Amino acid sequence: MLRKLGSSLSKPLSLQLTSKIAAADVQKRWCHCQIQMGSPETPSPKLLFRQLYEKESSTYTYLLADVSHPDRPALLIDPVDKTVDRDLSLIQDLGLKLICAMNTHVHADHVTGTGLIKGKVSGVKSVISKASSSKADLLIEPGDKIHFGSLFLEVRATPGHTLGCVTYVTGDGPDQPQPRMAFTGDALLIRGCGRTDFQGGSSQQLYKSVHSQIFTLPKETFIFPAHDYKGFTVSTVGEELLYNPRLTKDEETFKGIMENLKLAYPKMIDIAVPANMVCGLQDSASKV
Numbered sequence: 001m002l003r004k005l006g007s008s009l010s011k012p013l014s015l016q017l018t019s020k021i022a023a024a025d026v027q028k029r030w031c032h033c034q035i036q037m038g039s040p041e042t043p044s045p046k047l048l049f050r051q052l053y054e055k056e057s058s059t060y061t062y063l064l065a066d067v068s069h070p071d072r073p074a075l076l077i078d079p080v081d082k083t084v085d086r087d088l089s090l091i092q093d094l095g096l097k098l099i100c101a102m103n104t105h106v107h108a109d110h111v112t113g114t115g116l117i118k119g120k121v122s123g124v125k126s127v128i129s130k131a132s133s134s135k136a137d138l139l140i141e142p143g144d145k146i147h148f149g150s151l152f153l154e155v156r157a158t159p160g161h162t163l164g165c166v167t168y169v170t171g172d173g174p175d176q177p178q179p180r181m182a183f184t185g186d187a188l189l190i191r192g193c194g195r196t197d198f199q200g201g202s203s204q205q206l207y208k209s210v211h212s213q214i215f216t217l218p219k220e221t222f223i224f225p226a227h228d229y230k231g232f233t234v235s236t237v238g239e240e241l242l243y244n245p246r247l248t249k250d251e252e253t254f255k256g257i258m259e260n261l262k263l264a265y266p267k268m269i270d271i272a273v274p275a276n277m278v279c280g281l282q283d284s285a286s287k288v
């Protein structure tokens with residue numbers, strides 16, 4: 001699987017920028033914007049990073065690109081159908097080449113934008129876990145690496161919210177962003193976690209996933225979740241180890257908390273789940 005992923009993502013990429021001046025200009029403007037945004041300390045001069053928001057479902061979409069590579073290859077994590085045009089417009093403004101549109105899991109509350117993106121940008125690969133039993137171009141498994149330029153994301157299995165949930169973690173190595181960044185989907189939310197009452201959810205499994213796959217990362221690792229309902233944007237492993245009101249408890253207490261959340265089912269669940277099994281393109285499985 002590693003080799004398959006590596007070779008499919010290392011094919012030559014077509015350049016979107018027309019001159020070196022344009023590339024330098026975009027890079028300069030990006031640095032300026034990043035400082036103004038007040039984002040976490042620049043984790044790597046190579047990494048362009050943006051956190052994007054879809055307000056109806058309170059979903060975060062993440063854009064990552066290697067701007068030290070001449071092709072400026074980029075990944076989008078958890079794009080939403082409603083904000084695909086905004087995201088693609090940003091990618092174009094920044095002179096990036098989108099190579100992968102990825103999901104952390106089969107979302108129940110909104111329709112993914114991965115299928116729409118594939119229809120709008122040629123060559124983009126859709127990505128989801130094999131364990132999700134969904135259709136996509138790349139069905140990733142724990143330990144796989146998704147390369148973009150000289151940077152990569154490592155895949156960690158974090159089931160419990162759904163059976164096929166994964167967390168994408170920036171690479172560990174001298175040339176990779178430091179501190180590391182973990183895109184946790186709905187497995188770990190800031191001061192919370194994903195519910196475990198549908199789609200193969202299991203509070204026992206979620207507790208194990210978070211403790212073994214996320215809380216074992218260095219304490220300074222940034223946590224970037226798929227949703228936030230209170231206005232938070234980022235946390236760290238160290239912060240959640242101290243202050244997460246669910247996952248700091250012992251397993252039995254955690255199970256009790258999860259059984260008593262009494263959350264209403266997501267309004268879009270009946271539309272979103274079948275659609276998201278095929279990249280958001282409900283009745284066109286062949287297009288993924």
Ligand SMILES: N[C@@H](CCC(=O)N[C@@H](CSS)C(=O)NCC(=O)O)C(=O)O
Nearest residue numbers: 108109186192193194195263265266267
């Ligand atoms: N009200 C929203 C759905 C809210 C919800 O259930 N969120 C999920 C993540 S999306 S599957 C969740 O796990 N929440 C955990 C929590 O503690 O809030 C809607 O109708 O879409």
Ligand SMILES: [Fe+2]
Nearest residue numbers: 106107108186
């Ligand atoms: Fe979810």
